[in-house]
Amino acid sequence: MTDLHDSTVAELAARLALKEVSAVELARHFLQRAAAHDALGAYLSIDEEVTLQQARRADEALAAGGVGGVPALCGVPIAHKDIFVTRDFPTTAGSRMLEGYRSPFDATAVSNLAKAGVVTLGKLNCDEFAMGSSNENSAFRRVLNPWDHARIPGGSSGGSAVAVAARLAPAATGTDTGGSIRQPASFCGITGIKPTYGRASRYGMVAFASSLDQAGPMARTAEDCAMLLSALCGPDPDRDSTSLDVPAEDFTRSLSGSLEGLRIGIPREFFGEGLAADVRTAIDAALKEYEKLGAKLVGISLPRTELSIPVYYIIAPAEASSNLSRFDGVKFGHRAKQHGDLLDMYRKTRAEGFGDEVKRRIMIGTYVLSHGYYDAYYLQAQKVRRMIADDFQQAFRQCDVIAGPVAPTVAWKIGEKSADPVANYLADIFTLPGSLAGLPGMSVPCGFGEGGMPVGLQLMGNYFAEGRLLNVAHRFQQATDFHARKPQGMRAAP
Amino acid sequence: MALTHQDIARIANLARLELDSDESERMLSQINGFFDIVEKMRAVDTANIEPLSHPVGVVQDVVLRLRDDVASETNQREANQRSAPAVERGLFLVPKVIE
Numbered sequence: 002m003t004d005l006h007d008s009t010v011a012e013l014a015a016r017l018a019l020k021e022v023s024a025v026e027l028a029r030h031f032l033q034r035a036a037a038h039d040a041l042g043a044y045l046s047i048d049e050e051v052t053l054q055q056a057r058r059a060d061e062a063l064a065a066g067g068v069g070g071v072p073a074l075c076g077v078p079i080a081h082k083d084i085f086v087t088r089d090f091p092t093t094a095g096s097r098m099l100e101g102y103r104s105p106f107d108a109t110a111v112s113n114l115a116k117a118g119v120v121t122l123g124k125l126n127c128d129e130f131a132m133g134s135s136n137e138n139s140a141f142r143r144v145l146n147p148w149d150h151a152r153i154p155g156g157s158s159g160g161s162a163v164a165v166a167a168r169l170a171p172a173a174t175g176t177d178t179g180g181s182i183r184q185p186a187s188f189c190g191i192t193g194i195k196p197t198y199g200r201a202s203r204y205g206m207v208a209f210a211s212s213l214d215q216a217g218p219m220a221r222t223a224e225d226c227a228m229l230l231s232a233l234c235g236p237d238p239d240r241d242s243t244s245l246d247v248p249a250e251d252f253t254r255s256l257s258g259s260l261e262g263l264r265i266g267i268p269r270e271f272f273g274e275g276l277a278a279d280v281r282t283a284i285d286a287a288l289k290e291y292e293k294l295g296a297k298l299v300g301i302s303l304p305r306t307e308l309s310i311p312v313y314y315i316i317a318p319a320e321a322s323s324n325l326s327r328f329d330g331v332k333f334g335h336r337a338k339q340h341g342d343l344l345d346m347y348r349k350t351r352a353e354g355f356g357d358e359v360k361r362r363i364m365i366g367t368y369v370l371s372h373g374y375y376d377a378y379y380l381q382a383q384k385v386r387r388m389i390a391d392d393f394q395q396a397f398r399q400c401d402v403i404a405g406p407v408a409p410t411v412a413w414k415i416g417e418k419s420a421d422p423v424a425n426y427l428a429d430i431f432t433l434p435g436s437l438a439g440l441p442g443m444s445v446p447c448g449f450g451e452g453g454m455p456v457g458l459q460l461m462g463n464y465f466a467e468g469r470l471l472n473v474a475h476r477f478q479q480a481t482d483f484h485a486r487k488p489q490g491m492r493a494a495p
Numbered sequence: 496m497a498l499t500h501q502d503i504a505r506i507a508n509l510a511r512l513e514l515d516s517d518e519s520e521r522m523l524s525q526i527n528g529f530f531d532i533v534e535k536m537r538a539v540d541t542a543n544i545e546p547l548s549h550p551v552g553v554v555q556d557v558v559l560r561l562r563d564d565v566a567s568e569t570n571q572r573e574a575n576q577r578s579a580p581a582v583e584r585g586l587f588l589v590p591k592v593i594e
Contacts, residue, residue, distance in 0.1 A: 105574035198550045199557075212548055239567065242559045243549060311536035314529065322510060329511070331587050336580035343590045348513035360512060364503070364522060365529060367510040377537060383546030385539050390553040423528050439550025464551055 005030050006168035007487070010077055010225035013171055017063060017076040024059035024076030024120055028052050031078050031122050035169045041150075042142040043163040044080070047123035051089045052078070055120045062118060074232055075118030080170040082161050083124040084131050085111050085216070086205045090121065094207040095129040095139040095157075098334045098354035108205025109237045110174060110216045117232035122170050126160030129356045130325065131181055131209045133157050134425050135418065138358045143415070146189060147488040148454055152412040155185030161219045162189035166488060172220035172229055176206055177442075178213045179313050180407070180432025186219055186444035187407035187457025192474065192484055193219040194226045197464045198439030199245035202237035208324040210317040211243070213436055222484055223445065223474035227252035230467060247465060255468040256475040261295035263473065266400030270306035271431055277410045283448030283456035284406050287477070291404070294476055301396045301403065305389045309433040312389065314426050315369050315382035316437070321359075322366025328354060361422060390438040393463075402473055403461040406431055407444045411454035435461045445474045446483035455483075497527045 005027060008016070016022045032052060035044050059076035066075070086092045086104035093099045107115065115121070128138040136144040136159030144159040146152040147167040154163045158175030162185035165173050175182040177195035186193030194217045201216040208214065218229035235249035267288070272281065288298055330336035330350030337349035355363070369378035396403060408428060418424040435442040441464070444457035458477075462470040478484050503523050507514050514522060549557040572585055581588035 102578045105571055105577065212550070238560060239562050242561070244560075245551060245557070308536055308539065311533040315533065315536070326511075330580055331589055332576075333578040334580070340590065343592050344511070346590050347511040351511055352513040355512075360514075360518075361522065361525060363510050363512060364506050365526060368498075368502075368506045368526075371506070371509060378533070380546055381537060381539070381541060383548060384541035384544040385536055386550075387544055387547035387553065388539070388541070390547060390550055394553060422525055423532065426529070426532075437550065438553065464554055 006034055008171065009222050010074070010171050010220055010228055011222070013077050014073050014228070020063070024056040024063065024078070025053060027076065028056040028078050028120055028122065031170055035122065038167055038169055040145070041147060041163050041167055041169070042126055042144040043160045043167065043169055044123050045083050045093060045095070045126050045141060045160065046090050048090055052120060052122055059118050059120055072117040072232070073228060074114070076120060077118070077171065078120040078122045079114065079172045079174065079229070080122040080125050080161070080164050081111060081174045082127050082158050082176055084127055084176050084207045085174060086207065087111055087121070087124065090124050092124065092207070093141070094131070095127045095141065096354065096356070096359070097140045098328050100335065102333055104205070106205065109202035109240060110233050111205065113235065114174070114229070114232050119232070125164055125173055128157035128159065129359050130207060130321070131157040131176055131178055132321070132358050132362055134180070134184060134429055136160065136185070137415065137419050138356055140356050146412050148190065149412070149452055151414055152454065153188070153415055155188035155412060157181040158219065159185045162186055162191055162193070165189070165191045165219055165221060168487065172218055172225055174216060174233070175219045176214055176216050177436065178210050178317060179436045180429050182217050182219060183407050183432050183442055183444040183457065183459060184429070188412035188455065190446045190455030190483070190486060191219055191221055192223055192226055192443070192445055193217060194230060194443045194467065194470065195441060196230060196234060196467050197441045199243055200234045200247055200465070200467070202241045202244050204237055204240035210320040211324060212320060213317060223471050223478055224253065224256055227256055227471045227475070250468060252468050252471050255472045258472045259295065260291065260473065260476050263296040263402070264299050264400040265291055265296050266299050266301035266396050266403040268301050268303040268306065268396070268403060268405055270303050271405035275409045275430065276406060277450065279450030280406050280408070280410060280456050283450055284458060287447035287458045288404065290477060290480060294480060299400045301399055303392050303396060303434055305385065305392055306430065306434055308385055309389055309437055310426055310430055312382045312385045313429070313433040313437055314365070315378050316386065318362035318366035319370050319379050320366070322363045322370065325359070325363055358422065386437050389434055393434070393438045393440060397463045402466070402470060405459050407457040407459040408432070411450040411452065411456060431459060440464060441467045441470055443470050443474055445477060446486070447481070448483060498523060498530070
């Protein structure tokens with residue numbers, strides 16, 4: 002029998018249903034592992050009592066339910082990125098601003114998963130307000146890549162990626178604004194999917210850039226992602242005005258479809274000078290594997306790939322500066338101890354509560370939205386955004402899915418880019434176009450590069466093509482074992 | 496066009512952020528560094544292109560939904576104020592605004 006922590010969500014769900022293991026045993030096991038590997042910095046909060054109480058409820062449901070009577074995920078423990086508000090755990094969004102904050106309600110993603118019987122192990126570290134690509138912007142703790150502790154895990158859902166890769170949780174939630182699910186999944190050798198913008202509710206996700214933010218699952222396999230995404234998605238008409246009226250789907254149904262005749266678009270702009278040779282080698286090998294599975298590779302062009310960097314880094318900070326104006330030291334969160342009048346209280350509160358990257362983005366966003374600059378920057382960015390989205394529609398006339406690297410390199414060394422914000426922004430080049438277009442995207446482990454670090458293959462589909470993407474990823478995982486490899490040192494008990 | 500120290504001070508004021516002089520200095524060079532990569536975007540010809548706000552709007556009409564303006568939640572003042580920095584008798588406290 003596989004070790005509990007080496008089991009996938011699908012395996013754990015099956016073992017729970019057969020009563021081979023209880024939800025309480027599973028919760029205890031993963032909490033012990035989380036404690037034993039606390040130095041990785043993946044978790045920001047754990048509350049054993051709350052978790053065990055949820056697990057006991059799941060066990061009762063399992064005992065009462067009988068076969069087919071309980072949801073498929075009943076009793077499976079997962080952890081949530083600390084950007085989702087939760088009633089039972091503190092929510093910080095990785096920021097001093099929200100240290101100790103307790104939400105009076107659960108995010109829809111959290112409550113949807115709870116309805117499916119999922120047990121919460123705790124809250125996971127992330128870049129402050131999900132702003133970052135390395136998790137170095139967490140106000141609380143550094144997160145180490147389990148494949149090499151000297152390297153970053155990626156971001157902003159770095160804690161989520163590490164928890165899954167190090168087997169401290171069988172799966173986790175993440176959020177993706179410009180690549181924050183796909184890039185850390187790639188850097189830590191796990192599988193993650195960002196659905197079409199509007200498919201998952203944003204209610205209760207601490208808002209960063211509202212026209213881009215999406216929730217999604219991070220797990221070890223595409224099958225696990227399909228199970229979790231099926232529970233997570235669905236319309237939220239009363240609570241999220243951008244949520245689309247698209248019914249929830251069972252994404253596991255389409256997993257095993259054949260790839261015979263699948264047309265995979267290869268954007269030439271993703272394979273230029275900027276792509277590291279080791280990443281390229283792994284991606285090329287993965288594409289060969291797809292040819293063996295019956296797919297055809299089609300050359301396509303996404304001509305405005307490079308422009309997606311300035312477009313994203315105008316739009317996201319603009320929306321962030323507006324969203325983060327709610328942190329004023331009045332209704333919740335930090336308030337400066339020493340201050341003069343109201344205006345001084347605002348200024349000092351925000352100076353103390355926000356970290357450098359957040360301040361930078363608030364400054365950029367405030368500037369591009371200010372009188373006289375709005376048309377030249379924000380509106381211009383929204384127009385080029387449409388051109389980028391149109392380019393994808395053009396491309397999807399020639400192909401069914403698009404494949405390429407998630408990131409130009411493997412995970413870099415801690416500190417390597419921290420002094421140069423623009424260098425961090427440039428590394429997002431391959432995830433930003435899909436984010437701006439609101440398309441579903443995945444990262445699938447496809448090999449190893451420099452220093453033995455994992456490489457992720459990015460798969461992008463047209464709107465609402467999550468089922469097809471998961472199918473394309475699942476068939477690859479049935480033919481390869483990159484997703485099953487694990488970092489050294491993670492074997493040890495508990 | 497590069498930003499100046501005056502611009503940084505003006506933006507920081509709009510953003511309600513107090514910056515010390517070191518931070519302000521760093522912010523100036525980093526933000527100017529960032530705007531160097533924005534120039535290419537500004538040069539794109541976008542005549543007759545509509546701005547895109549909900550991305551799925553590229554393939555279908557997306558109407559941002561409004562719900563009926565009726566109370567759907569019960570009063571949870573206490574729970575909602577639990578994380579407030581300063582509260583008295585159900586009211587948020589702020590420094591004196593009107594003399």
